[in-house]
Amino acid sequence: MRLDAADVQITKKRTASMIRSVGKLIGCLALGAALAVVGVLVNAGPVSRPWLGFVLAVVIVMVGSVLCRQWHGGSGVGVYVLSVAVLTLWLTGFWHTDDVLVLPLAWQYRLWPLTAIVAATVGAWIGQPGSGSD
Secondary structure, eight states, X not given: OXXXXXXXXXXXXXXXXXXXHHHHHHHHHHHHHHHHHHHHHHHTOOSSOHHHHHHHHHHHHHHHHHHHHHHHOHXXXXXXXXXXXXXXXXXXXXXXXXXXXXXXXXXXXXHHHXXXXXXXXXXXXXXXXXXXXX
């Protein structure tokens, strides 16, 4: 089978498009992992105002979700939410190994894993076309 120049160009464009798409998905995965770690650390908040860290962590996770939606659409958000969920659950689930990132008995610590997943999912709706934010 012989390919002419037009077929070769189409194949090159498809390959380049697929590589860009996979790169964006890997970027969303890395962003989710990084912001999951930042969210767990920021979630602790200052001792005098623990709700401040909690609110800041929610905003950080939601902003990452908006970025992934704008960058790669629904599949990017899916990868982002998955990486935030897995890493947040892993980081908050192993406090019994004597490596404590947040005081395990604090209310933010107990509430954060579910809140992180919800914030990452809800954040994807912000700025979505047709959501009334024009």
